[in-house]
Amino acid sequence: xxxxxxxxxxxxxxxxxxxxxxxxxxxxxxxxxxxxxxxxxxxxxxxxxxxxxxxxxxxxxxxxxxxxxxxxxxxxxxxxxxxxxxxxxxxxxxxxxxxxxxxxxxxxxxxxxxxxxxxxxxxxxxxxxxxxxxxxxxxxxxxxxx
Amino acid sequence: xxxxxxxxxxxxxxxxxxxxxxxxxxxxxxxxxxxxxxxxxxxxxxxxxxxxxxxxxxxxxxxxxxxxxxxxxxxxxxxxxxxxxxxxxxxxxxxxxxxxxxxxxxxxxxxxxxxxxxxxxxxxxxxxxxxxxxxxxxxxxxxxxxxxxx
Numbered sequence: 001x002x003x004x005x006x007x008x009x010x011x012x013x014x015x016x017x018x019x020x021x022x023x024x025x026x027x028x029x030x031x032x033x034x035x036x037x038x039x040x041x042x043x044x045x046x047x048x049x050x051x052x053x054x055x056x057x058x059x060x061x062x063x064x065x066x067x068x069x070x071x072x073x074x075x076x077x078x079x080x081x082x083x084x085x086x087x088x089x090x091x092x093x094x095x096x097x098x099x100x101x102x103x104x105x106x107x108x109x110x111x112x113x114x115x116x117x118x119x120x121x122x123x124x125x126x127x128x129x130x131x132x133x134x135x136x137x138x139x140x141x142x143x144x145x146x
Numbered sequence: 147x148x149x150x151x152x153x154x155x156x157x158x159x160x161x162x163x164x165x166x167x168x169x170x171x172x173x174x175x176x177x178x179x180x181x182x183x184x185x186x187x188x189x190x191x192x193x194x195x196x197x198x199x200x201x202x203x204x205x206x207x208x209x210x211x212x213x214x215x216x217x218x219x220x221x222x223x224x225x226x227x228x229x230x231x232x233x234x235x236x237x238x239x240x241x242x243x244x245x246x247x248x249x250x251x252x253x254x255x256x257x258x259x260x261x262x263x264x265x266x267x268x269x270x271x272x273x274x275x276x277x278x279x280x281x282x283x284x285x286x287x288x289x290x291x292x293x294x295x296x
Contacts, residue, residue: 141293144290
């Protein structure tokens with residue numbers, strides 16, 4: 001079975017990943033550790049004044065790249081001892097849609113995702129990305145929250 | 147690990163059950179299969195030419211039928227487990243409580259580690275992609291929930 005584990009920088013994503021390996025993983029399962037990165041945001045205020053905010057753009061881009069590489073490193077380390085696990089990182093304009101596209105592209109059989117990530121709106125129990133993935137995935141989805 | 151599989155009479159529930167057994171199940175997993183059906187509608191008064199009558203016979207028939215259906219449904223899953231030589235605890239009941247509440251309640255009482263269920267069941271509102279029961283469970287369960295689509 002091909003398993004698609006969606007991760008971000010959150011602790012919950014890591015917990016979901018660990019829980020999957022501890023409780024659900026079977027020999028013979030292929031695992032994809034997936035991340036759908038967003039383009040860095042540059043506040044629109046930076047564009048006031050008529051000039052292109054070159055410095056801001058460079059800074060935001062560098063920061064986003066740094067985070068992306070750090071996340072990749074983190075999970076590369078975690079899957080070091082697993083023979084059939086691979087990293088699958090892409091950049092998409094909308095992370096939720098990106099994840100669903102990536103999941104379909106990979107022909108996975110099962111998706112694992114944390115209920116919430118790093119999103120700002122902490123009132124909601126279910127994050128917007130897991131909510132979207134759950135509604136649009138064509139394969140079983142495990143929503144992890146603890 | 148203790149797994150709660152919530153089923154109703156829909157095809158999705160059956161497929162979900164099979165999928166779990168074929169793809170996810172591990173020999174030392176304990177399984178609880180639950181069903182929280184709606185109790186039948188019982189007539190209260192019957193108006194006949196002699197006046198209002200309490201339709202006790204009709205009620206008795208309806209209840210007998212309903213219990214029989216529940217028993218048959220329970221046996222269906224009992225057989226599925228026996229075929230695969232898997233031990234499972236069957237908790238099939240009719241309840242006035244919403245199915246979502248019952249599922250979460252059973253998960254707590256049985257100390258389950260994960261819930262497996264279909265996205266939708268036999269519900270009437272077909273416009274929605276995610277049924278109201280699975281929606282409720284995802285929002286109220288404190289353990290991981292696996293949702294299986296059609």
